[in-house]
Amino acid sequence: MTENAPNRVETSRKTIRVLDALREHGSSSVTFLARELGMNKSTVHNHLSTLEAEKFVVRDGTDYELSLRLLGFGGYVQHRHPLYQVAKREVHRLASQTGELANLMVEEYGQGVYLASEQGERAVDLDIYPGLRRPLHAIGLGKAILAHLPSDRVDDIIEEHGLPAETDQTITDRAELDAQLATVRDRGYAVDNEELIRGLRCVGAPIVAKDGTVLGAISVSQPVSRMNNERFTDEVPDIVQSAANVIELHTNH
Amino acid sequence: MTENAPNRVETSRKTIRVLDALREHGSSSVTFLARELGMNKSTVHNHLSTLEAEKFVVRDGTDYELSLRLLGFGGYVQHRHPLYQVAKREVHRLASQTGELANLMVEEYGQGVYLASEQGERAVDLDIYPGLRRPLHAIGLGKAILAHLPSDRVDDIIEEHGLPAETDQTITDRAELDAQLATVRDRGYAVDNEELIRGLRCVGAPIVAKDGTVLGAISVSQPVSRMNNERFTDEVPDIVQSAANVIELHTNH
């Protein structure tokens, strides 16, 4: 429909569009999805029947919703991810040590993907879950990763996704981003000062392999009210960086 | 292929078979999958191209593997699940309190699905992850759920899945299962004595809503060596049951 590149199997694409719509809108009926997707009621019905037979969706009366079988795929992908295996415990430790929100992120298709997220005792509730995608340039985690990617890779990513503003603090200028990335490489950690969500500060440290390739990043997020400038520039960066170092040690062997 | 019921969209089914094969075998090449699935090389290639364009798979040189986009769907399903929302913290508490493995399970399509799994300090490493499916009859969690399902539902489930033996301790006789389920209803918790995995004991308590419908179950798993008979029949059941009760209180409102 959009572009008939050397991609084939248009039908499966439609099924995927149905899945996407179910994720976006939650539990939905046949006619609703048909309207939403501009497809025939009958067609949507066929796709949903197939997905139900394959147990990818569950029907609740007249509505369909995504099933736990998708969690099976997701859990599998997470569980077998090499970085998750070694970093999981550190994320946990970071969350309980600080009492705040600890996150682990990797890059895929030019976006930041949360691999793990754990809330400490008094952590903010941000609706972050594994698999959620966020623009790299607007968060500490993402900038930590961008700072250690090859520069042509960074060019490609920005060309594809741009630098959209999430809040009025988001970096939208390429030159300013480059300057910040240089700083990140210099001092070893990245910060995010209300750039994705107002009132939230975030400190992220890159996880870099022996050969210099960046594997991901780990972070702590706190409300501004609990993160004064000292904590923001000294204490928290130290904790996060040491967590990243522990992970780096475990990845080399 | 198997049965042309009123299910349509055979093509999407093939795409799903490709996804299943990738999950089963991990990173795979085109020809390998073609052989494995009995499909033409060209066909598999088309499906994989489509999945790649839709970012459901990533190619690593000549091999394809499941991408983190699937984690997005999985994480979303988990995150929006009503029981997960309220039970998450209790699973966490249970794991850190006992130091062992704590799990949360719900039933879907007659199987047990782990919704959450957390390891305490000294917990066994069982390769359990959210979304993993296990037969209900072979685990404490599953029996806790079965005990509170309507009896005709239980009939249907056993008819569909049978009572396959996982170890030599697994219950394979319907009468014995019924007797155990009565005991579970009686004392309020279920046990699993090396029935799924040798050397592993497990105590599960059902989570029941006000109206009597069972929402899921929560459990603690320990190696036999650390779970003597006293802990197995007194201490651990108390802890698990109280966790279940806390969750039940949070679900009513």
Added chain:
DNA sequence: ATAGTTTGTTCCATTGAGTGGAACAGCTGT
């Protein structure tokens, strides 16, 4: 009750799209 509206579902002719064989290209090792 009755008529009207909206839902999900089934049916079927049309044609558009998935299929799979063959041919091609790129790679590795002997």
Added chain:
DNA sequence: ACAGCTGTTCCACTCAATGGAACAAACTAT
């Protein structure tokens, strides 16, 4: 240089996805 692998492209054939129409079932309103 050759043989035996890959992954990929191409294209004619035909099978299956499509979407309109007709259907039944569930509500709402009059």
